[in-house]
Amino acid sequence: MSKPVRIAAGQGFWGDDLEAPVRQLEGGPIDYLVLDYLAEVTMSIMQKQRARDPSVGYARDFVPLMERIFPRCVAEGVKVVSNAGGVNPLACAKAVIEAGRRAGAGGRARVGVVVGDDLMDRLDDLLAAGHALNHMETREPLAAVRDRVRSANVYMGARPIVEALAGGAHVVITGRSTDTALTYGPMVHEFDWPWDAHDLLAAGVVAGHVNECGAQATGGNCSAEWWTLPKMAQVGFPIVEAEPGGEFSVTKHAGSGGAVTARTVKEQLVYEMGDPTSYVTPDVTADFTTIQLTDEGGDRVRIRGVRGGPPTPFLKVSVAYSAGFKAVGSLVYAWPDAAAKARAAARILRERLDRLGLAFDRVLVETVGWDSTHGHLAGDPPPDLPEVQLRVAVRGRDRSAVARFTREIAPLVLTGPPSVTGFAGGRPAVQEIVAYWPALIDRTVVEPNLAVHFLDA
């Protein structure tokens, strides 16, 4: 049998361990380095950045990373596949080409960039043609917020990635590709899997789900006896060893930290799971209840038996729209009676907001150190709680009301309950809320627009 293809995860989100991709490259042989930078909230953040500066709107960490690793990737034949392009993949690709030249990879490196997932310019035409883009949870039609839409991108599958790899790209940059496509795209390319081989594609999706959150598959954020996981400072990110028949192993580099066990992999498999029998992607619908998982020991988990079915006639669209403003203020109250003081301060603050006639869609009071994460399940505060952080957040459509709220936190220090501190950071910032609107669209109206451009360094 031919050698398995080693597909290494290097980032689980924009903001992940900057050294992880380098460790994946230097820790042992790999064939692909896949870097997932996008989450639902990330697209909204990138959209905000592009609105301020049209030359950005992508995962900027990717550029200095590529400057660092480009020569080695080209020399060793390691291909990089990433959705770092965010809402501006072409700008990202140009920056990466420049980074490649600076790093001395000029004349030898090809970047494939996937375009066509941006629906913003076509939105009114699509709505006029009857594509209502109803919110997937609330069923509300997009028309309700059309004038506040900032971006609209379709989730793409692996077809453009496969096309880019077939065209000789060393680096593939996409916008809103599904996280899993970054991993199974290389499998389809390497093994020539046909697009109707649903079981094989479904296995690729499972592999992609394992890879897409980086170290969450290798002991990171693992609730199963977390204290037993070794060397987390140098945690190894997951590596999928893919085979043409659809079976694969999950492992990590020898000597790296963390662990690959049935527990660490299972916990990642159920992460952000919906109906496990119907894990919908643009290319296949995978059934996670068919996964047969074996812990082979030595940081190696074997997965086989995955079944899948055809994809749906729809693609998911990620729309970002302006949804008002919010701000979060906090103060720290110390023993004695820390929780009682925090609650009293919150009551005073709310009365002042009412007297000022400020209306908000929502005011949320939490007490960090007591109930901010588990709510009523945390029970009553312990009698001698040493300290708590009062955290008050407001949300509303009126920016000026939210701005006035940010000026009402600090006065509590001199006008409210005692033994209060933690206000040195100044007034909280007013943040514009760019919200996420998931919708479905008939795939036949968007797929013809997806295209791969090649740029040579």
Place this chain on the structure above:
Amino acid sequence: MTSTMAVAVPLLELAHARSGDKGDTANVGVVAYDEEDYPLLVEQLTAERVKEHFGDLVIGPVERFELPNLHALNFLLHEALDGGGTVSLMTDAQGKVFSTALLRMRIAVPAEVADRVRGRGRHPGTATRTG
């Protein structure tokens, strides 16, 4: 399984869990430490009981899905994240710690199971049986 009296233990001692978000919905995946305990989880961790456990932390319905192949259950907690993502005002806007909130739930198990799992899920320095 009914040979001895049932004892209430925190789910923390029987299972580990991870949670995340999809919009305003949190998901909690619960995985049995020991395969033999999976049927207990299926029997005890009903969608209704999980909904009751969370109370006003989950406004919408709770859905449950079974993954017997992984000895796991997946719960969808609808309308649990104050609008979710960038809209939510919650510290845990992305539902990351709904996992341990569910692991607080007390479930009835036979006494021999309670003895076998006692203290599991807690750091050895802090191990106590509290819910």
